[in-house]
Amino acid sequence: MQIEETTDSRANWQDQANCLGVDPDLFFPERGASTREAKEVCRGCVVRMDCLEYALVNGEKFGIWGGLSERERRRLRRQRAQATRRTSA
Numbered sequence: 833m834q835i836e837e838t839t840d841s842r843a844n845w846q847d848q849a850n851c852l853g854v855d856p857d858l859f860f861p862e863r864g865a866s867t868r869e870a871k872e873v874c875r876g877c878v879v880r881m882d883c884l885e886y887a888l889v890n891g892e893k894f895g896i897w898g899g900l901s902e903r904e905r906r907r908l909r910r911q912r913a914q915a916t917r918r919t920s921a
């Protein structure tokens with residue numbers, strides 16, 4: 833996922849993004865449209881985890897980040913929150 837602002841640490845991983853030069857629209861499909869192509873690009877991306885963490889930390893609500901859709905990221909956030917509650921209980 834290309835991020836316009838590249839003046840902080842994000843620039844490091846963005847430089848290695850597999851989606852550099854790929855049509856950004858691919859990563860923001862219309863509702864109900866396939867996410868398969870975008871996920872294929874992400875599958876081979878060496879900075880996938882950095883991208884995913886960036887999206888999770890920044891609450892990115894739209895698009896494919898780190899190979900996950902917004903729904904998949906919501907599920908992951910819930911699972912992490914539950915795991916954190918379990919370990920702190």
Ligand code: SF4
Nearest residue numbers: 833849851874877883
């Ligand atoms: S994981 Fe996907 S969206 Fe993120 S930088 Fe890599 S190719 Fe781009």
